[in-house]
Amino acid sequence: MPKILFQGELGANSHIACTNVYPDYEVVPKATFAQCFAGMQNGDADLAMIPIENSVAGRVGDVHHFIPDAGLYIIGEYFLPIHHQLLALKGSKLEEIKEVQSHIMALTQCRSLIDEYNFSQIVAADTAGSARQIKEYGDKSRAAIATSLAAEIYDLDVIKHNVEDKENNTTRFLILSREPDFVRYEASAHDDMIITSFVFKVDNIPAALYKCLGGFATNGVNMTKLESYQHESKFEATQFYADIQGHPDEPAVIRALKELTYFTEDGEGAKVLGVYAGDKNQRRS
Numbered sequence: 001m002p003k004i005l006f007q008g009e010l011g012a013n014s015h016i017a018c019t020n021v022y023p024d025y026e027v028v029p030k031a032t033f034a035q036c037f038a039g040m041q042n043g044d045a046d047l048a049m050i051p052i053e054n055s056v057a058g059r060v061g062d063v064h065h066f067i068p069d070a071g072l073y074i075i076g077e078y079f080l081p082i083h084h085q086l087l088a089l090k091g092s093k094l095e096e097i098k099e100v101q102s103h104i105m106a107l108t109q110c111r112s113l114i115d116e117y118n119f120s121q122i123v124a125a126d127t128a129g130s131a132r133q134i135k136e137y138g139d140k141s142r143a144a145i146a147t148s149l150a151a152e153i154y155d156l157d158v159i160k161h162n163v164e165d166k167e168n169n170t171t172r173f174l175i176l177s178r179e180p181d182f183v184r185y186e187a188s189a190h191d192d193m194i195i196t197s198f199v200f201k202v203d204n205i206p207a208a209l210y211k212c213l214g215g216f217a218t219n220g221v222n223m224t225k226l227e228s229y230q231h232e233s234k235f236e237a238t239q240f241y242a243d244i245q246g247h248p249d250e251p252a253v254i255r256a257l258k259e260l261t262y263f264t265e266d267g268e269g270a271k272v273l274g275v276y277a278g279d280k281n282q283r284r285s
Helices: 013-021 033-042 063-064 105-107 112-118 127-137 148-154 208-218 250-261
Strands: 003-007 025-028 047-054 073-081 086-087 098-102 119-123 142-146 157-160 170-177 194-203 223-229 237-245 271-277
Touching: 003 013, 003 033, 013 025, 013 073, 013 170, 025 033, 025 086, 033 047, 033 063, 047 063, 047 086, 063 223, 086 127, 098 105, 105 112, 105 119, 105 142, 119 127, 119 250, 127 148, 142 148, 142 170, 148 157, 194 208, 194 250, 208 237, 208 250, 223 250
Parallel strands: 003 025, 003 047, 073 271, 098 119, 098 142
Antiparallel strands: 047 170, 073 170, 086 142, 086 157, 194 237, 194 271, 223 237
């Protein structure tokens, strides 16, 4: 049976994403993102399902630092609607809860619930791990914010459903592989949305980024994501991660990437990480 790994424990949202997209794969949980990328490099699994950003809480910061140099490729994306549940021991009542624990992003996405009931917050490494710990503690005054799947796995009650602040709370996942599986230009239908993901480095000088991005604007190429971070702990150069709509073999994209090359560090241009079909359930406009 092929395997797919994710960060977290059984019952996490990443677990749900894995089973939704690859129901025939065996899921392999890893405690940290570092272990996920190391596991892929070591051959522990065939694929990885990695969250990269959330519509409410923003980007998953650590991931951007691992992706460029991991030797892995992006072969797809998946958008998962996030529904948080307030979980507690069997028979617990809402008025008994004093403390709530979860991953920092889940706590951030449920501020209204926490403020309304004046819960003390405990930041944990994982949503599903929080559910497991609540079961182990055996304390009815403690609750976890996690998934319905976690409630089933760890035999907990859902004492308040869908406690997320925003109804459109969604997490975008990237599907990673050790082997490139880029969509072929001639095979991409006109009604399919092709995403090209890449990284590039610029010198930390005035207008460097402006010049790098100018080609995408003049050639009508839509950039849907741009993230920056310092490369190798240096202030002299900045690395960027970008997603664009379009295939690198399209004439407009060829021209845009060529212009970008002129202004990147040492003229090395863009390092393409993936060319893949966008999730059809997610509208980009």
